[in-house]
Amino acid sequence: MNALQLEKIGSLQLKETHTSETKPGEILLKVTHCAVCRTDAKMWERGQRDLVLPRVLGHEICGISEESGKRFAVWPGSACGHCEDCRRGTENLCREMQIIGFHKDGGFAEYVAVPESSLIPIPDDLPGEIASLAEPLACAINGLRQIRVREEERILIYGAGSVGLLTGLAVSAQNASPFIREIRPDRLTRSEVFRDRIGMTCAEDCKEHRFDAAINAAPSSDTFLQGLSALRPGGRFCLFSGLIDDQPIPVPAINEIHYRQLRIAGAYGCTAAQMKAALNILADHKNDVKLLIEDHITLEQVPHILPKILAGEAFKFVVDV
Numbered sequence: 616m617n618a619l620q621l622e623k624i625g626s627l628q629l630k631e632t633h634t635s636e637t638k639p640g641e642i643l644l645k646v647t648h649c650a651v652c653r654t655d656a657k658m659w660e661r662g663q664r665d666l667v668l669p670r671v672l673g674h675e676i677c678g679i680s681e682e683s684g685k686r687f688a689v690w691p692g693s694a695c696g697h698c699e700d701c702r703r704g705t706e707n708l709c710r711e712m713q714i715i716g717f718h719k720d721g722g723f724a725e726y727v728a729v730p731e732s733s734l735i736p737i738p739d740d741l742p743g744e745i746a747s748l749a750e751p752l753a754c755a756i757n758g759l760r761q762i763r764v765r766e767e768e769r770i771l772i773y774g775a776g777s778v779g780l781l782t783g784l785a786v787s788a789q790n791a792s793p794f795i796r797e798i799r800p801d802r803l804t805r806s807e808v809f810r811d812r813i814g815m816t817c818a819e820d821c822k823e824h825r826f827d828a829a830i831n832a833a834p835s836s837d838t839f840l841q842g843l844s845a846l847r848p849g850g851r852f853c854l855f856s857g858l859i860d861d862q863p864i865p866v867p868a869i870n871e872i873h874y875r876q877l878r879i880a881g882a883y884g885c886t887a888a889q890m891k892a893a894l895n896i897l898a899d900h901k902n903d904v905k906l907l908i909e910d911h912i913t914l915e916q917v918p919h920i921l922p923k924i925l926a927g928e929a930f931k932f933v934v935d936v
């Protein structure tokens with residue numbers, strides 16, 4: 616089969632490989648769509664903590680079982696199933712976690728081996744291209760879960776890329792109000808129609824500057840420091856994106872956490888249940904979410920669009936396999 620393999624950092628090659636072998640408890644899924652994530656681009660550019668090379672990338676996968684004809688979105692994790700985190704329903708924190716497209720071969724290929732426990736059925740009327748966004752949306756849902764977002768709360772999101780916008784969708788699906796802060800005018804312009812559809816307001820345009828919670832879908836340290844000061848006393852900040860610069864966190868900002876009883880929570884990945892919830896939201900908003908699909912591409916085109924993704928100049932590219 617054809618597969619796009621990251622041989623080493625910076626070298627992504629389309630190859631003819633053996634069709635993935637399935638282990639007990641796994642099925643072979645024919646990939647129909649696999650969305651390209653910013654993390655794929657980052658892995659290509661500089662690697663990632665959980666990446667094991669060489670690797671077929673791609674973790675935002677939809678496929679079809681050739682045996683049953685059923686369509687599935689893939690929860691990209693496979694957890695041990697019996698440790699404390701797995702039993703608690705936070706299997707994304709399992710220490711034996713193996714992530715498809717990171718530790719195991721992913722969806723930039725014609726076929727992918729997937730544990731049966733990771734298969735989430737796609738609602739009948741939901742196109743596969745939209746369903747391939749279930750994983751990033753589920754990660755956003757996980758982020759909101761970590762800061763316990765409640766109805767009618769005002770949630771400030773940093774970054775109007777596709778993840779920030781999907782986070783806005785997850786916020787409005789919870790009947791809370793999403794606000795966006797984005798420093799690049801081009802990204803505000805590009806996202807305007809989507810933001811209008813889901814009721815996401817520019818934070819600059821609102822009078823009230825105190826938010827119940829904030830979440831970063833942008834990797835600069837400034838988002839963290841600004842986010843803390845935008846919170847009401849007792850507000851929560853979700854560190855959804857890792858920070859990429861080496862800027863130290865000043866002590867006064869730490870003390871602000873103390874004096875104003877702020878709470879900080881991390882979020883990484885998502886659970887299978889959150890993927891299911893994401894598919895339901897996507898089914899309710901398929902016409903809105905369509906706006907976030909930049910283009911359909913082939914496996915061959917993936918290496919060429921990665922710089923565009925790193926530059927934050929595009930929404931989601933979906934590979935039609």
Ligand SMILES: [Zn+2]
Nearest residue numbers: 652654675751
């Ligand atoms: Zn992703």
Ligand SMILES: [Zn+2]
Nearest residue numbers: 695698701709
């Ligand atoms: Zn476990």
